[in-house]
Amino acid sequence: MSENLWRSHVRDLDPYIPGQAAEEAKKQEKVTDIIRLATNENQLGPSPKAIEAMVKAIQEAHFYPDLTCLELRIKLGELHGVDPENYVVANGADNIINLAIASYVNPGDEVVYCTPTFSEYHKNTLLMGGVPVEIPTTKDHKFDLKAMLEAITEKTKVVIVCNPNNPTGTIVDEEDLRAFFSRLPKHVVAVLDEAYGEFITQENYPTGVEYIKEGLPVITIRTFSKLYGLAGMRVGYAMASQELIQPLQRVREPFACNRVAHAGAVGALEDTEHKHKTLAENKREMEKLVKEFRSLGYEVEASHTNFLFVDMKKETGSIAEELASRGLIIRPCAAWGYPTYARISIGTASQNDKLVKALQEINAKAPHHI
Structure with a gap:
């Protein structure tokens, strides 16, 4: 019943x-x-500095956290060279994925990505009444950008590239990715999930930060769960142009990042x-x-x-x-x-x-x- x-x-x-x-x-x-x-x-x-900051923040747990995580956004702005106003911080990268899809996908809109990959793309697309369009990865387990472009229709609203991909650990060719973003129709928003982006060892490999600075229509997602060891605290963020980031800022729930997690993330960035x-x-x-x-x-x-x-x-x-x-x-x-x-x-x-x-x-x- x-x-x-x-x-x-x-x-x-x-x-x-x-x-x-x-x-x-x-x-x-x-x-x-x-x-x-x-x-x-x-x-x-976690970093010892992150632990120290979190212990201190616990003493103020009776206060609501900063609504927009201003201190963390300023630190991220210094790290990436992107204006602090162009970030959204929330409860882990999976929460950011939810915000991105909720911001752009209407019932019937298509979301294109490759599989195997992170299952939350599929789940959040369905939750919004969207249509997942799943393309197989290439034989060497990379996102098939050519096939993704060919799959785009007038109903496509979002394309997602997980790079490096989870669970395969692979990355796409940098020139192919730049060309992919450049060729997207105006009605399509690109989401670049870089939860593991800090681990890329290929020399001079550009990440979402560079694409954003080049003016490409990309929302980049990062997390503090992997490199920074804060998986239990749940801190993720998105960065994009002001035009693309605005709806995520509107959809984001109040106090989406708690006080202790916010302090830990700031401390983690300070411990190079x-x-x-x-x-x-x-x-x-x-x-x-x-x-x-x-x-x-x-x-x-x-x-x-x-x-x-x-x-x-x-x-x-x-x-x-x-x-x-x-x-x-x-x-x-x-x-x-x-x-x-x-x-x-x-x-x-x-x-x-x-x-x-x-x-x-x-x-x-x-x-x-x-």
Whole structure:
């Protein structure tokens, strides 16, 4: 009876399914030491300066936060060279995705993107009564920009490019991306999801900041969940021209970023040492894991993120279960249509060593599968 009262579009939605939580794994697997390599968190944790700022902010938790996160927007403006008025800060990048789609998509409007990718594009498009137009990625698991352009119709309102892409870790060619944005019809808004943008190692690779400064019609999305280690605090932001950012500023709910999270994000930006330490360790450990995975017979995509997209050459559900029993959590990719792949976050050196040792032992029990 109650379901009949739901708004019709809600029936079409599937709940978001994250990587297995450590608390759940402890209960199910009856292990106390959990290493979660499924959700691409920064295993070094937040910056000490961010922690200090958050502890101080807790003392003022009885006050509402700054409505527009002015201090953080000023810091972001200094970082990117984009006017503080051209930002929106909210409750994580997924909230920003919701704001972007809610700002532009009417019932019947089309939203074009590639799959596999972040599932929230599909969910939020349906929530607004829009029509998801899903294009397969290329054979090398990159967004197929040519096919996306060809899919644009008069009904298309938004195109989304996840770059680097989640779960594949791939990036598109910079000239192809610039040409893609330049060729968009005037009635189409581009959303560039760069949740992992800070991890791109390709030299002189332009990001959304450069495209915005060039005057291209792009809304760029970033997050403090990955590089800055604030996944539990939920801080994301969008930047764009004043023309494109205005509707997000109107749609954004009041106090969308809490006082403690805001303080942590400001503190994180002030600690460049922690940022560089994270990037250096991620690069070093990724190179090590790629070598180890390939020695196990796995295929590994080149990644520009803090995770790897790994073809383990057999159904990954059973491998994930075996690893979970040992306190190691990875993300099988069957839900994205890749049953032999797993998305594996880059951990610390000791965490990665434990993962490799466990996989070696699992492989030794069934060598004919590799």
